[in-house]
Structure formats: structure tokens, C-alpha cells
Amino acid sequence: MPVSRHxxxxxxxxxxxxxxxxxxxxAVLWPGGAPAHERTGVGFDxxxxxxxxxxxxxxxxxxxxxxxxxxxxxxxxxxxxxxxQEETGECKKATVxxxxxxxxxxxxxxxxxxxxxRQFHVKQGVVVAYxxxxxxxxxxxxxxxxxxxxxxxxxxxxxxAVIVVGRMRGVMALVALVVSFAILTLFILxxxxxxxxxxxxxxxxxxxxxxxxxxxCHGLTARTSVAVLGTLISLLLIGLLGSLxxxxxxxxxxxxxxxxxxxxxxxxxxxxxxxxxxxxxxxxGVLDDVTVTQTSAVWELRQxxxxxxxxxxxxxGIRIGRDHIASVVNTLVLAYAGAAxxxxxxxxxxxSSVGTVANSELVAEEIVRTLVGSIGLVASVPVxxxxxxxxxxxxxxxxxxxxxxxxxxxxxxxxxxxGAGPGWEPxxxxxxxxxxxxxxxxxxxGRRRKK
Numbered sequence: 001m002p003v004s005r006h007x008x009x010x011x012x013x014x015x016x017x018x019x020x021x022x023x024x025x026x027a028v029l030w031p032g033g034a035p036a037h038e039r040t041g042v043g044f045d046x047x048x049x050x051x052x053x054x055x056x057x058x059x060x061x062x063x064x065x066x067x068x069x070x071x072x073x074x075x076x077x078x079x080x081x082x083x084x085q086e087e088t089g090e091c092k093k094a095t096v097x098x099x100x101x102x103x104x105x106x107x108x109x110x111x112x113x114x115x116x117x118r119q120f121h122v123k124q125g126v127v128v129a130y131x132x133x134x135x136x137x138x139x140x141x142x143x144x145x146x147x148x149x150x151x152x153x154x155x156x157x158x159x160x161a162v163i164v165v166g167r168m169r170g171v172m173a174l175v176a177l178v179v180s181f182a183i184l185t186l187f188i189l190x191x192x193x194x195x196x197x198x199x200x201x202x203x204x205x206x207x208x209x210x211x212x213x214x215x216x217c218h219g220l221t222a223r224t225s226v227a228v229l230g231t232l233i234s235l236l237l238i239g240l241l242g243s244l245x246x247x248x249x250x251x252x253x254x255x256x257x258x259x260x261x262x263x264x265x266x267x268x269x270x271x272x273x274x275x276x277x278x279x280x281x282x283x284x285g286v287l288d289d290v291t292v293t294q295t296s297a298v299w300e301l302r303q304x305x306x307x308x309x310x311x312x313x314x315x316x317g318i319r320i321g322r323d324h325i326a327s328v329v330n331t332l333v334l335a336y337a338g339a340a341x342x343x344x345x346x347x348x349x350x351x352s353s354v355g356t357v358a359n360s361e362l363v364a365e366e367i368v369r370t371l372v373g374s375i376g377l378v379a380s381v382p383v384x385x386x387x388x389x390x391x392x393x394x395x396x397x398x399x400x401x402x403x404x405x406x407x408x409x410x411x412x413x414x415x416x417x418x419g420a421g422p423g424w425e426p427x428x429x430x431x432x433x434x435x436x437x438x439x440x441x442x443x444x445x446g447r448r449r450k451k
Contacts, residue, residue, distance in 0.1 A: 011226075015228060018207070031193070031196070049128045050100050052126065053120045053122055064093060110141065179209070183209050202276070206281055223295050224295075238280055301317065302393070313389035321385055329374045332370060332377065343363070344357075
């Protein structure tokens with residue numbers, strides 16, 4: 001549905017400077033790649049190669065010195081049960097061959113405990129970590145399994161499903177997904193590592209992702225522009241609330257081994273700012289969904305009933321939005337709870353009170369992340385609905401050069417019946433011809449009905 005030329009100019013006057021500012025921000029903050037550093041060999045900061053298990057031999061654990069704790073015979077504790085199993089159990093002696101690197105073809109042995117969560121089989125692909133400072137026999141070790149094939153297959157199934165159901169829209173959605181991932185890996189992450197303010201980088205990167213993704217998927221239309229404006233306002237609200245409560249709750253953003261490693265490698269990074277950047281980027285995907293859905297709902301309501309004014313459209317759209325709020329907020333909370341489920345299990349095992357659990361920084365981060373994002377989502381519904389109702393109600397365009405209606409032929413007599421001419425019908429009370437609904441009489445001897 002088109003909107004008036006004046007409103008198109010107003011929307012362009014808002015969005016064009018915003019898009020220009022995003023482009024300038026990308027140009028100014030563009031990092032040109034992540035900064036180089038000397039590998040520490042800790043966590044993910046290790047040099048890795050592809051490898052493959054070529055042979056597995058079953059041996060007694062005590063023969064390969066796998067037992068780390070002398071058995072006491074007491075199996076009432078986890079340590080005792082583990083010690084007994086290590087002394088009496090059967091281990092696997094896996095021979096692993098390097099498939100790349102300077103020492104391609106080199107083999108080494110990896111001992112697998114019987115209770116180890118990761119068990120190997122012959123021809124299984126593995127990820128080999130390399131520690132150059134370690135003794136020769138201990139330089140190579142298996143750090144993970146190779147999951148590239150199942151993940152690639154799953155991604156292919158996902159892409160096929162999106163294209164089959166979404167067709168051209170699905171193709172554009174996949175293109176937008178690739179662009180979003182490119183901005184995240186080529187701009188946001190390296191710029192933060194270069195020392196740029198994480199909040200500024202997140203705002204610029206999220207805005208670029210929003211503009212590209214929405215316009216690619218939904219077209220360069222007024223409807224999409226309204227969704228962009230609603231998303232932008234909601235992101236600003238999330239940024240303000242996140243900054244306020246992260247500082248008020250004294251959240252450092254350095255709560256686990258990974259964030260600790262980042263802070264150790266790059267101490268100049270503002271970890272609390274990194275936490276806020278994560279809140280903004282994490283909320284963006286759900287915000288896009290809410291704003292686009294609300295805008296489309298208002299547009300469809302207007303097309304179904306062109307007589308609806310802005311107030312009626314807002315009331316109808318907000319009723320749809322309330323259902324959307326309930327489902328989206330619940331989804332967001334459950335998503336964060338699912339990601340933190342192992343942590344919640346640890347608190348449950350420790351029989352900690354709800355207050356103690358909520359007060360810990362690990363859980364408090366997730367609470368702030370969830371609630372700030374949810375407030376932004378809730379606010380996006382009335383904001384976007386109001387914007388869409390105002391814009392779509394301003395449509396005053398009319399079809400240009402309407403086709404002229406045919407003049408009715410003159411009837412044969414003053415008492416001509418229904419067949420006197422196309423588009424004319426008798427007036428029941430007087431027996432006169434009057435135009436049928438949607439037709440205007442411009443000639444003939446019959447008199448027109450007075451309105």
C-alpha cells in the first residue's frame with residue numbers, strides 16, 4: 001500500500017542521515033583484522049591441527065599409568081569410585097595421525113579413561129592441540145572431535161528448508177544471515193579487540209545488520225522503514241537501560257574462564273561494555289521479528305478495512321501485539337535459562353536459596369540481560385504499532401486517470417424495463433431508470449435518482 005509523498009520524504013529525512021552515520025561509523029571504526037598476539041596455549045588460544053584416529057587398542061588402565069589417585073577401597077565418594085575404576089578398569093590407547101601442518105603424518109598416542117565423556121573410534125576426525133614449549137612426547141594432544149561434517153549437513157538442511165518454504169524471501173534471508181555474520185566477524189569482534197569502545201562498536205554494527213537484513217528481506221518500502229524506526233527506538237531504550245543497570249548492579253562482565261582469558265590477553269577491553277554490547281546484539285534478532293510482524297499486521301488491517309483510522313488501527317494492532325509479547329518474552333527467558341542450565345543445576349545441587357542464586361554475578365548477568373532485552377521487546381510493540389498506524393493512515397493517494405464509465409443507451413420507451421441498457425436498473429417506486437451501484441448516468445431520457 002503506497003503512502004503519501006510527504007510521508008515518504010519524512011521517513012527518508014530520518015533514515016538517510018541515520019544510514020549515513022552508520023556508514024561513517026563503519027569507516028572510522030573498521031579494524032582491518034584482529035590484532036596479532038603470542039599464543040598462550042590456554043583454552044581456545046591454542047594452535048590446532050586436524051587429525052584422525054587410526055588405531056585403538058584396549059589396555060588395562062594400571063598398565064598405562066592412567067591412575068592418578070591411589071585406590072583406598074572406599075567407593076562411597078566420587079574420588080574413591082574414580083580411583084577404583086582407574087586401577088581396575090579398561091582404558092583405550094588411541095593412535096592419532098596428524099592430517100595437516102609441518103609434521104603431517106606424525107602419530108602420537110592418546111589414553112582415554114573408561115569414564116571419559118569423549119570416547120574415540122577408528123577413522124574419527126579429531127582436533128589436535130599443539131604446545132611447542134612442552135616435551136616432545138607431550139606436544140600434541142586431542143582437544144576435541146571434528147564436527148564439521150554434521151554441522152555442515154545440518155546447515156545445508158536448514159538452508160534448503162528456508163528456500164523451499166520462503167522461496168525468494170528465503171534466499172534473501174540467507175543472504176542477510178551471511179552479511180550479518182560477516183559484520184560480526186569482520187567488524188564487531190576485531191574492532192573490540194583493537195580497543196574500540198564495545199558499546200559504540202555494538203551500536204554501529206547492530207545498526208548496519210538491522211538496515212541490511214530488513215531491507216534485503218522485506219524490500220525498500222515504507223513498511224520496512226517503519227519497522228527500522230521501531231527497531232532503532234527499541235535498541236536505544238535497551239542500550240540506556242542496560243548501561244544503567246549493569247553499572248548499578250556492579251556487573252564486571254568477567255565471570256568465567258573465557259572472559260578471564262580475554263581480559264588477560266587484552267586488559268584494555270572494557271568487559272562491562274562488552275557485556276552491554278552482547279545485550280544489544282542478542283536483542284536485535286528478536287526485535288526485528290517483533291517490529292516487522294507488528295508493521296505487517298497494521299498494513300494488512302488497513303488493506304482489509306480502508307476506513308480504519310489511526311486509533312482503530314492502533315487498537316487492533318496492539319491486540320495482536322499483546323499475544324506476540326507473551327510468546328516472545330517467554331521464548332527469550334527460556335532461551336537464556338536453557339543456555340545457563342548447567343549453572344542452575346550446580347546451584348540446585350548446592351541447595352542454594354533463590355536469593356543467593358540471583359545475587360551471584362553469573363546469574364545476575366543473565367537476569368539483567370533477559371529483563372533489559374524483554375523491556376525493549378515489550379516497548380517495541382506499542383512504538384512500532386503507533387508508527388505504522390500513523391504512516392499507513394496518511395495514505396491519501398487516489399488512482400490517476402480513472403477509466404470513464406459508459407453512458408447508458410436510450411430506452412425504447414418511457415416504461416423501459418430492466419433490459420433497457422447495461423448498468424441501469426428500474427426505480428422500484430416510479431418505474432424510472434437509475435444507475436446501478438457503481439455507475440453514473442450521463443445521458444438518456446431517464447431521470448437520475450436524487451441523492
